[in-house]
Amino acid sequence: MSTLQTVGVGYELSVTDVIEETPDAKSIVLRKPENSRDLFAYRPGQFLTVRIPSDRTGHVARSYSLSSTPHVDDQLKVTVKRTADGYGSNWLCDNVEPGNSLIVLPPSGRFTPTDFTNDFLLFAAGSGITPIISILKTTLLGSDRSVMLFYANRDRNSVIFHSELDEYAAKFPDRLTIRYWFDDVHGLPSQEGLAALASDHLSREVFVCGPVPFMDSVAESMRSAGVPPERHHQEVFVSISGDPFEAPRPIVDDNPASAVETVVHLDGESHRFEWASSNTLVDVLLDRGVDVPFSCRSGECGSCACTVISGKVVMENSDILDPSDVAEGYVLGCQARPVSGPIEIEF
Ligand SMILES: Cc1cc2nc3c(=O)[nH]c(=O)nc-3n(C[C@H](O)[C@H](O)[C@H](O)COP(=O)(O)OP(=O)(O)OC[C@H]3O[C@@H](n4cnc5c(N)ncnc54)[C@H](O)[C@@H]3O)c2cc1C
Structure with missing residues (x-):
């Protein structure tokens, strides 16, 4: 039985198997920790983010979609295809063996059906x-x-x-x-x-x-x-440029005059606060102890997407959102800062 080890903001999971799928792709099977199975519950289409050691930068973070199926597979499986000259994918394919462990963030992502009532x-x-x-x-x-x-x-x-x-x-x-x-x-x-x-x-x-x-x-x-x-x-498969394994950024209080009255609806609860433009929405919510969905914190994975119901926010990087997302009012919480309010946001 494996129990959960936390490492900074990551979790250490044991590798139980490595499967050679094609000459340039391998699947890595990870054991779900017995004492935290809920944390590693996922929906089909979601991904894990893996911390990959690097002599140059300490580590890099790369996301890999789960190729396992929550409906039948007890373990978590990601499948990594070598990118020509890529650092992370080649490191994983060359170094990971059964018996090793990997540091990962819990499953995340919005690329998942809301239900299975349609074809x-x-x-x-x-x-x-x-x-x-x-x-x-x-x-x-x-x-x-x-x-x-x-x-x-x-x-x-x-x-x-x-x-x-x-x-x-x-x-x-x-x-x-x-x-x-x-x-x-x-x-x-x-x-x-x-x-x-x-x-x-x-x-x-x-x-x-x-x-x-x-x-x-x-x-x-x-x-x-x-x-x-x-x-x-x-x-969209991209390499994360930020470091989601970093501890949450401290809240900066250098522009209180910019604060906008805000209410955020998440998991059936409403959180009310004054939101200053020096902080992103994800950082404010993390600071308040709210279990907000997020992963890369650099606007590249879409895990923290939420809808602006009223008020106005700006985003630094929103390339991951397609035009239909923008038209529907989606923003990325990790990139959003307040402009005018009152702001109402729904996750
Ligand atoms: C949501 C999501 C899901 C994904 N799912 C999958 C999946 O299921 N399967 C899959 O194969 N891919 C998946 N990807 C893509 C994956 O995350 C990587 O982008 C891909 O594996 C390429 O990463 P790479 O490091 O090999 O290549 P690159 O990112 O191209 O590697 C080059 C980068 O690494 C840096 N670098 C080079 N050497 C070092 C070093 N020693 N130390 C530190 N940095 C270095 C370089 O400066 C450069 O920035 C997914 C991406 C996302 C966002």
Whole structure:
């Protein structure tokens, strides 16, 4: 039985297995600590953030989507694909062995279905399959809904989870359809082809994960096919530049005149306070002991997204939000500072 060790703001989890998925991708299986299973409960599509040692900077933080499925898998599994010349992915693939431990932050992220009452159209390319397979398996095993998966790779040898996906297709022939796409055989997927696929499944929830040019192409195709923006969800894989393992930043009280009356609704509770522009919303909430969702604290992962119901805030970095998120009033709590109020925010 493993118990939870905390290391700064991270948690130490034991590695129970390392699986070679393809020549350049490995899965790392981590044991959930017995005394803190709730902390490591997750929804399909969410990710862990791993602290990777570095002689140069002490450590770097990198996020990896969970390829395990909360519905059936007792342990946590992340799948790491080597990035050419990348530091973190190669360190993990070269160094991690069963019996080691890794320091991680609890699961986080918004790239997850709110429910399983609709059918799904899933698009993955390369390592983008990791959150997608978790959503796929949860749908098939935990609901009666159907899944269409379009999965693009450079070539057949690069397909992660190929045999597992084929087993699911054989087990659920009426509910799972997989269309594999190999760039070396078919060329790059065309926008017309992707739009035609979307047109056949217009009422479905669409989840997309892969390299940015692939996701841009899918997004354009979804727009031309008429998929409503609120049903189109995507996860951007970037390397975090901030340090989420750092202790929470102390609150700065150097501009009290800027303070704006604020109320934040989170997990059924309302928190009222004066919010000064010298602090981000996540820092203020952490300082007040509120269990606010966050991970990277640098505007790159989207875990702290919340909706501004009234008042006005500004953000330093909000590139991770798509236009539909901005149109719906989403902001990133770790980047938001008050402008005018009263401000009302909902997580
Ligand atoms: C929500 C989310 C989910 C993700 N899920 C997955 C997933 O499931 N699977 C997956 O494979 N990827 C995933 N990613 C991407 C992953 O987090 C990394 O971005 C990816 O693995 C590339 O990281 P890298 O360090 O190898 O490459 P890079 O970030 O390109 O590495 C180069 C960087 O490392 C720095 N560097 C080089 N050497 C050192 C050193 N010695 N010390 C410190 N820094 C150094 C360089 O200055 C440069 O900034 C996800 C990302 C996000 C945000």
